[in-house]
Amino acid sequence: MKRRNFAHRPGCAVEATLDLIDGKWKGVILYHLQSGTQRFGELRRLMPGITQRMLTKQLRALEDDRLIIRTVYAEVPPRVEYRLSETGESLRPVIDILKAWGEKHRERLSCGPDPDMVPLPDRAA
């Protein structure tokens, strides 16, 4: 999601925060980095669905937003480590609450079939 100008309106703070962690992967990356420094390949293994390209892109975006810190070691084979910045660390309670909510409502989230799921009423006026 592109950078937006949040000049206007209440709700701005919600929008701005969401802007940093949204998309399919950024929240999950931050979550994994909460358990400590990770290398590129380690992150990739932790997120089986992501492609190299997307992982790179998302990491760059997080880096641009100063949420993570990227450290390159001049070795062969290359080694690059990612870790949370101080700002990234400060998101920990945010990620935690997302995780907690998700776990609590797991059954609604197609993490498994929900037998209580009832079809929506007809939308017509």
Added chain:
Amino acid sequence: MKRRNFAHRPGCAVEATLDLIDGKWKGVILYHLQSGTQRFGELRRLMPGITQRMLTKQLRALEDDRLIIRTVYAEVPPRVEYRLSETGESLRPVIDILKAWGEKHRERLSCGPDPDMVPLPDRAA
């Protein structure tokens, strides 16, 4: 963001929750509905940047996820009200923390002062 199937890997809960509230508007809509039932037009006025089309789409997505409830009154001119479902209500702490974080890091977010910002009564001991 399209519906995904969330395997039971770590990070799933984070991903699943984010899936419900991400995008440019959904978090903000939920935030506005926290102050009570709103009509379509009221929401639109609260979010000057959104188009009718996008507001409709996002509301439908939230409804499909059972986070909000849509009530149509057979009147002219039409009246449609939106309010949080019980599940939507349960997201309140999540939205709150997003808002709190955003406010705390306002200066990083190129976010101007929030006109709604009212000092809380001092609750401290």
Added chain:
DNA sequence: CCCAATAGTATCCAAACAGGGACTAATTCC
């Protein structure tokens, strides 16, 4: 020599997101 390993890039492509503007229906107000 050839392969594996790492952390990426490059290129191409499809789908989703986002926005503008025009259009609607039924009723009330002027």
Added chain:
DNA sequence: GGAATTAGTCCCTGTTTGGATACTATTGGG
């Protein structure tokens, strides 16, 4: 009669996201 109101829908456009595949450089090991 004409305008305003409400909650949308429809069409058209451009941008962003996400993904598949192939490719790179360097060096150690066999």
